[in-house]
Amino acid sequence: MSKGTIVFDLDGTLVDSVPDLAGSLDTLMAERGLAPIGVETARRLIGHGIPNLVRRALAERGVEWQDDTGAAAVKRFTEIYGARVAQETRPYADVETVLERLAGEGWRMAVCTNKMERFARQIVDHLGLSRHFAVVAGPDTFGVGKPDPRHLTETAAAAGGGHPVLFVGDSEVDIATGKAAGVPVIALTYGYTKTPLDDLGADRLIDTFAELPDAIASLQAEQAAAT
């Protein structure tokens, strides 16, 4: 019997995908005669899916979004990124061992990302992590993306691990999604966020993935005490 369901965000939580996203943005910029965006700026533009990433990157270079040229830029970015989606993207320290441990404890696990499902699958497969996840869901999987709570609740339901459900993420989008879904959120502080996570109301903040099992245990103890 399953112990419950842990849903993970992908970018900035399980994997550091900034090098490939920033590299792809810079290729797009170069093709359009614009200065590169760079890793540090790209880091704070990520989190709302590819169309928003491209829109924000163009805005950084003073390019006003027009529906037709914007759509063409998103299409081109998708081609560029699709060719290098897992070239430099790597799991954060201790992800593999902690996932192994949680699976061993009986947790059912899933991924809920604003990255399109096929890219998320490519990354998870390439990094040898796919065996841990019952479901990998992008915004195109159920037709809704975070912060819409249905992205999280549908992912958890499809994983089939039952309750409790926990969400592990890295951004204000993830915390808002968890809150809207009524699902406790453990947030990793090393990820991609525009604003510090301290005041956003995550149930636990942790600095490394290795701290996750203890954070889950303390959250569960707190919930058990409250019922």
Ligand SMILES: O=C(O)COP(=O)(O)O
């Ligand atoms: O692709 C994005 O915008 C962010 O992806 P994430 O939801 O896995 O952090």
Ligand SMILES: [Mg+2]
């Ligand atoms: Mg993220």
